[in-house]
Amino acid sequence: MDDGYMTDFEPDEAALSALPQTGEREVETALRPRKLADFVGQPRVREQLSLVLESARRRGVPPDHVLLSGPPGLGKTSMAMIIAAELDASIRITSGPALERAGDLAAMLSNLAEGDVLFIDEIHRIARPAEEMLYLAMEDFRVDVVVGKGPGATSIPLEIAPFTLVGATTRSGALTGPLRDRFGFTGQMEFYSPEELEQVVQRSADLLGISVDPHGRAEIARRSRGTPRIANRLLRRVRDYAEVRADGTGTLEVVRAALEVYDVDELGLDRLDRAVLAALVRSFGGGPVGVSTLAVAVGEEPSTVEEVCEPYLVRAGMLARTPRGRVATAAAWEHLGLQAPAEVAGVDAAAPTLFD
Numbered sequence: 001m002d003d004g005y006m007t008d009f010e011p012d013e014a015a016l017s018a019l020p021q022t023g024e025r026e027v028e029t030a031l032r033p034r035k036l037a038d039f040v041g042q043p044r045v046r047e048q049l050s051l052v053l054e055s056a057r058r059r060g061v062p063p064d065h066v067l068l069s070g071p072p073g074l075g076k077t078s079m080a081m082i083i084a085a086e087l088d089a090s091i092r093i094t095s096g097p098a099l100e101r102a103g104d105l106a107a108m109l110s111n112l113a114e115g116d117v118l119f120i121d122e123i124h125r126i127a128r129p130a131e132e133m134l135y136l137a138m139e140d141f142r143v144d145v146v147v148g149k150g151p152g153a154t155s156i157p158l159e160i161a162p163f164t165l166v167g168a169t170t171r172s173g174a175l176t177g178p179l180r181d182r183f184g185f186t187g188q189m190e191f192y193s194p195e196e197l198e199q200v201v202q203r204s205a206d207l208l209g210i211s212v213d214p215h216g217r218a219e220i221a222r223r224s225r226g227t228p229r230i231a232n233r234l235l236r237r238v239r240d241y242a243e244v245r246a247d248g249t250g251t252l253e254v255v256r257a258a259l260e261v262y263d264v265d266e267l268g269l270d271r272l273d274r275a276v277l278a279a280l281v282r283s284f285g286g287g288p289v290g291v292s293t294l295a296v297a298v299g300e301e302p303s304t305v306e307e308v309c310e311p312y313l314v315r316a317g318m319l320a321r322t323p324r325g326r327v328a329t330a331a332a333w334e335h336l337g338l339q340a341p342a343e344v345a346g347v348d349a350a351a352p353t354l355f356d
């Protein structure tokens with residue numbers, strides 16, 4: 001659907017009833033909340049956004065451009081679709097890496113109708129020429145199309161319909177200043193509390209017809225790294241286990257046994273999270289060490305370590321980012337069953353606790 005208009009935001013009954021047969025990506029789409037009111041958590045972003053949308057609606061103009069930033073799986077794409085649904089607008093979906101040539105973006109922009117939402121996922125990965133074209137489009141609803149090459153090239157200004165750009169990024173720091181400044185509102189998505197994730201699990205279990213008891217639900221929520229996408233994924237793995245090895249219900253016991261099979265530990269850390277901590281502690285004596293070195297040690301891309309693992313490890317008080325590099329806190333040593341050296345013990349006091 002990378003390229004098409006989407007107008008229908010009612011829950012897709014057909015897709016839901018066909019769920020057991022469909023792939024996991026379709027399940028993810030079917031589980032997306034459709035309205036601001038269905039969206040669990042993020043109370044701050046929801047309140048701010050609802051003001052932006054309501055005020056624009058009353059004035060009868062497209063709202064300001066919106067940037068959604070935060071770690072993967074917290075609901076940025078879902079929120080972008082909700083924005084369009086709340087505005088009763090069509091949404092066009094593309095992504096930064098897909099906009100390699102400015103011409104791709106020009107085509108997209110000139111096809112917009114008034115009030116449309118243009119969603120650019122991973123907007124920090126947009127190529128430079130497309131980014132520069134976007135400046136003018138965002139500010140003046142205009143693009144300059146360059147015709148010809150060399151000294152004979154001319155640029156033809158082209159008007160585009162007033163639209164709302166919604167950008168999503170896991171790395172708002174990687175956005176250039178001029179681009180960031182052109183968004184009228186930035187929604188910073190935060191990790192979810194275990195209570196919020198319990199609601200996400202409940203909602204998904206109801207939609208998918210999965211049975212989990214309250215203790216099982218709480219355990220899934222606690223081990224989901226503050227992330228709804230992970231909560232939904234763990235729920236499906238618990239369902240598999242419950243159906244094959246138990247009587248179908250996700251009790252506390254079943255959840256614990258299932259998550260053990262899938263290498264999700266007590267704190268919800270997965271293999272890669274633990275590999276990062278283990279490398280930091282065992283190979284580099286707890287740091288400080290640069291993120292690229294750390295990434296090589298675990299055989300991953302630096303961007304994966306930085307954008308996928310680190311935000312939660314920092315949030316969980318296990319890892320600190322310092323100007324000299326990454327440092328393991330006493331909690332990290334402890335989690336790996338090791339005694340922290342005396343000089344690290346002090347780091348812990350300053351570290352935030354989980355979900356404070």
Ligand SMILES: Nc1ncnc2c1ncn2[C@@H]1O[C@H](COP(=O)(O)OP(=O)(O)OP(=O)(O)O)[C@@H](O)[C@H]1O
Nearest residue numbers: 028031032039040072073074075076077078228229
């Ligand atoms: N607030 C929420 N309430 C209920 N479910 C949610 C919520 N946020 C996210 N989800 C679920 O988590 C899944 C992932 O959300 P989404 O794709 O919107 O995340 P994202 O931030 O765009 O991730 P990425 O950065 O990887 O693109 C969705 O399929 C949806 O089911």
Ligand SMILES: [Mg+2]
Nearest residue numbers: 076077121168
């Ligand atoms: Mg997304």
